[in-house]
Amino acid sequence: MTITEAEIRERTRTLVAEVGADAGQVEFRSAQWRAGLAAVQYPEGKGGLDASPKLQTAIEDELRSAGVKHHSMLINPIGIGMGMPTVLTYGTNEHHETHLKRIFTGEDIWCQMFSEPTHGSDVAGLASRAVRDGDEWIVNGQKVWTSLAHHSAYGMLLVRTDPEVPKHKGLSYFILDMKSRGVDIRPLYQITGDAEFNEIFFDDVRIPHSNLLGDVGDGWRVATTTLMNERVALGGSTAPKGSGTIASLTALWEQKVGSLSSGAREAMRDRVSQLWIESEIVRLTTMRSRANAASGNPGPEGSVGKLASAELNQKIWNAVMDLLGSDGMLHEPGYPLSRNRGTSGYSLSKAFLRSQANTIEGGTSDIMRNILGERVLGLPGDVRVDKEVAWKDIPS
Ligand SMILES: Cc1cc2nc3c(=O)[nH]c(=O)nc-3n(C[C@H](O)[C@H](O)[C@H](O)COP(=O)(O)OP(=O)(O)OC[C@H]3O[C@@H](n4cnc5c(N)ncnc54)[C@H](O)[C@@H]3O)c2cc1C
Incomplete structure (x- = not known):
């Protein structure tokens, strides 16, 4: 469908008139989702209208000038900014149904568990392990600097599932229910005095195989x-x-x-x-x-x-x-x-x-x-001596 900026603005004004700029967060954002005005480039029925992403700015503009209280992605920054596009791109229809709308409305806060104490910039070298056990995976290890984990219902978890292959090839990516048994979330205090982020310990945490995004070993691409x-x-x-x-x-x-x-x-x-x-x-x-x-x-x-x-x-x-x-x-x-x-x-x-x-x-x-x-810019690449080495053989 080709939809113009004027039509998008009109639809947004209609949404505000019907729901009311003062409506509660979940009520307003649920209606925005149903109207296809959540992420306009997403498919119809999944928060969007299959339209150009350029039109999203016009929606934000209309919502702001109408004084809508809950239009900012800051209500769930990691979920909306990163979780939604990742689930949309690699998730099954069931993942879409379960998660996309609830991320957008802020009913489920999400966090991102990539960084580890020894692997931040070099996140592909991370050490937390997941081992398959039938229809489940058992996770052990530690993450750090995990923003909002203490408020989160779900998290994006990157773990090593195959130590025998080079580091980028042995990773898998899961959706983790943060209330799972064995997940221990501990706040870390920052220079501001706040504890925005946390360290997280995994002790035999079980994740259903159905929570995998992408294929086993495909975690780097998803990440x-x-x-x-x-x-x-x-x-x-x-x-x-x-x-x-x-x-x-x-x-x-x-x-x-x-x-x-x-x-x-x-x-x-x-x-x-x-x-x-x-x-x-x-x-x-x-x-x-x-x-x-x-x-x-x-x-x-x-x-x-x-x-x-x-x-x-x-x-x-x-x-x-x-x-x-x-x-x-x-x-x-x-x-x-x-x-x-x-x-x-x-x-x-x-x-x-x-x-x-x-x-x-x-x-x-x-x-x-x-x-x-x-x-x-196409300049020569960084030095990457461990790129083709099996992860288990990289000196730590
Ligand atoms: C406020 C805050 C919130 C965060 N939230 C999250 C979160 O929610 N989830 C999550 O997973 N992580 C989070 N992080 C972690 C963040 O992604 C890492 O801190 C960051 O990627 C850097 O990793 P590191 O701290 O291990 O530093 P290191 O990777 O050890 O880097 C140390 C220094 O070396 C430099 N360096 C490293 N490699 C290279 C290279 N190849 N070339 C040139 N210089 C290099 C770095 O620039 C840096 O100056 C957060 C961090 C902060 C500060």
Whole structure:
């Protein structure tokens, strides 16, 4: 079906009129799913309309201007950004029926269990093992830095099923019910004082074979889909011009400008203007790379937005700290690393601390540069001496 932007906008306005901008999260998002306006490039009956992914921005735009409360993917960032496209691409019809809509509505929060204590950037070398036992697999091992695991109903789990073959060929990818017996989730506290992520221990965890995504040994290919979508999801906001992180800086600039000396004012004006321009470039680039994410398989161009937005975010929060001066050293009651989280208010100094993770999470900036160098610019590849060696023979 060829559907125009004007029709999509009209359908979105009709949805809002019928359900109401103030409807609850699950009610509104269920109706959005049924209307095919959840992920417009997905098949009809599965949250989409088989339409161009470029039209999704028009839907977001309409929902935002209508004041719909629950339109952000942040209600379930890993599930919506990475789980949905992976399940859509590699899942069976039964997986689609069970999971897609509940991820979108936020009824089931999802997490991603790839990183391990010794394998982050080199995730293909991971060591957690799954061994087949009839219609089930038995998993033992450990994951780390698993965001939102403590809230999650399901997780995307990458494990080694064959140590006899090279590292990329012996992996398999499962959907894990996080309430399974033998899953031990322990929070890890960050520099912000929050525990967004966790370490997870698996002790003889049983997973039904039917929870496999893709084939046995095909886990790397499935994981690549998840990772490419992660980079698009993390790659900056498509919110309106001048909003998002840069809005915090421009608001603070307006508040502080009168108190700056003329020299500091000139220098800071240049810096704020430059960061505003860079924000707009990243926003437009992100819109282009999201528009390419047809049916869940974006290419390496997602790494452009991820790299640029991570580094820009840090530059913006550094400028915010410089403008705050000594006030930037003040933190919320309960800091540091208090288990009494006290995080209800929006804190600029906390956002600055949180931004330090931007160039690590979802793949470091070094890894993004490697991907872009090799896969977009065609430069010579990184050194990979273990690529053809059986995983069990790689020295640890
Ligand atoms: C806030 C946050 C949330 C996260 N959430 C999740 C999550 O939900 N699920 C999950 O699975 N993981 C998650 N992670 C983990 C994240 O993916 C890893 O931290 C990241 O991939 C880096 O791995 P590492 O920490 O093991 O660092 P390492 O891989 O040990 O890297 C150390 C340093 O070496 C550099 N380096 C490594 N290899 C190369 C290379 N080939 N070329 C050049 N430089 C290289 C890196 O850039 C880095 O500077 C999260 C991390 C953070 C900070």
